[in-house]
Amino acid sequence: MDELKQSLINQVEFNCDVSDAKYWGYFSICGLLMSLYALYMSKLSLKPWAYVEGKDISEWIAQKEAGWEKLENEDFRELRIHGKSYNPFDISAINQVLIGEGLVYGAGYGLFNKPSFFLADLHSYSKIHGCSVFVSKKEHVRDLFISPGMLREKQIFLRLEPLRAILWDKFQELKKQNNPILEYAFNQYGFHADQDINEEFEIAFEKLTNKYSDVVLYHELSESIEDIPGWSEMLYEIDAKDVNFFLRAVKDMLADTSNHGPIKRSIDNKDSVNLGLSIALIDRYRVKMDKEIRQAYEEFINSGDWDLVENARKMIYARVVLLRDKILDIRKSVDNKADLIAKIRRLI
Known part of the structure; x- marks a missing residue:
């Protein structure tokens, strides 16, 4: 990993941790655990259907929560890129620099007005109906808040990794509840609740994720x-x-x-x-x-x-x-x- 990317990961992660330290209490207990689980999967670049040891994630959550106690009174830090400082919410200026590096950075406010940040590899960039559209793939760092789409200042961020996780959660619901709308939609794309998770499934699910990003x-x-x-x-x-x-x-x-x-x-x-x-x-x-x-x-x-x-x-x-x-x-x-x-x- 190049020096710039690693430096940015460290800087953005600090701001993510500060945001989480200040706002974790707004989540319900169940919501917090689910968000931490999703964050753990993202941090290790695991696909949502991957198996993880309960002990490993429990230890990671304990470390995360211990770190929050030290950060809850900290302020967000400016990002240093090529020797210049940027306000962490100045997404326009930051992405003008990062797009040439194959990266995309997002910052805004999510549920509970929680400051939210992420840094990811850039999948594509386009202009549609007067909006700049950034599509991200692999995410290197993010905070607890997860959203597949974000609009800020005529800039749209489509995040394929969180979108895939959300669709997987919905796919899991096919096994747990009777939902004819959900079942019909997945069946139309060739998915069934009892099918095996194999390479063919993963390829098809990636195609579904890209399709639903529309x-x-x-x-x-x-x-x-x-x-x-x-x-x-x-x-x-x-x-x-x-x-x-x-x-x-x-x-x-x-x-x-x-x-x-x-x-x-x-x-x-x-x-x-x-x-x-x-x-x-x-x-x-x-x-x-x-x-x-x-x-x-x-x-x-x-x-x-x-x-x-x-x-x-x-x-x-x-x-x-x-x-x-x-x-x-x-x-x-x-x-x-x-x-x-x-x-x-x-x-x-």
């Missing part, structure tokens, strides 16, 4: 187009977890169901795999908003009628636009955070 891309592109002035600031202000999750869900649902989003794109392309996975991967807060499209897709499985799904998409988008406007009106009408949280909470 959904993540068009979600982020749509989010850029559907940008809501003041929404990001409101997310930053509101620290009540349930309300924060709800506001993120509204924003995500707008992006998913708009004319520019991944569901519309899947319908136009008659792509039943991406459509099914898009619906199956919707989180529990968005599930409350998407009942029509789930019902439409279940009917589509039997009928093949794409109009059912398209009509449901339009209906949900129109409803979420009204919800968005109601939330913005609430924000204008109150003058303190407590009232804002209370009034939005009634909409959940």
Whole structure:
């Protein structure tokens, strides 16, 4: 590994550890353990289906948590690259330097407004609809927060490694629960719950990951187009977890169901795999908003009628636009955070 890459890994890892030390308490116990497990797999460059010894990961977690105690009062450090210092959130300037090195760096804010960082090998770079799109492959370092896509300042980061892990978790669900939408989507791509994990499976799963990255891309592109002035600031202000999750869900649902989003794109392309996975991967807060499209897709499985799904998409988008406007009106009408949280909470 060259000197620049190793230096960057060390620097970014420090900031990741500081962020984790300050924010680990926001996670539930189960959520923290799952995030630590995923981080361990990533650090060792293990595929999500690899076997790990319980003793090894337990020792690693203990060391990680012990290190947090020493870092919780530290500040984030600037990154030194070729003798110059950069603010760790100045992703534009940093990536202008790193793209020539075959690397990509991401920084932003995730759930709980947690600062989030990663450094990875660059898979591809392109410009789409006015956005710079960085696609990463192998990740060298990241923090606890995991997201396959991130939008910041007209820059989109698609992270194939976390996306593969998320799809694997969903594939595992086929063995645990009856989910006809999820089962149909995986079956369309040739995957079945009881199949062997072998080289053929791994190759096919990589292809599925690359295919589904199109959904993540068009979600982020749509989010850029559907940008809501003041929404990001409101997310930053509101620290009540349930309300924060709800506001993120509204924003995500707008992006998913708009004319520019991944569901519309899947319908136009008659792509039943991406459509099914898009619906199956919707989180529990968005599930409350998407009942029509789930019902439409279940009917589509039997009928093949794409109009059912398209009509449901339009209906949900129109409803979420009204919800968005109601939330913005609430924000204008109150003058303190407590009232804002209370009034939005009634909409959940």
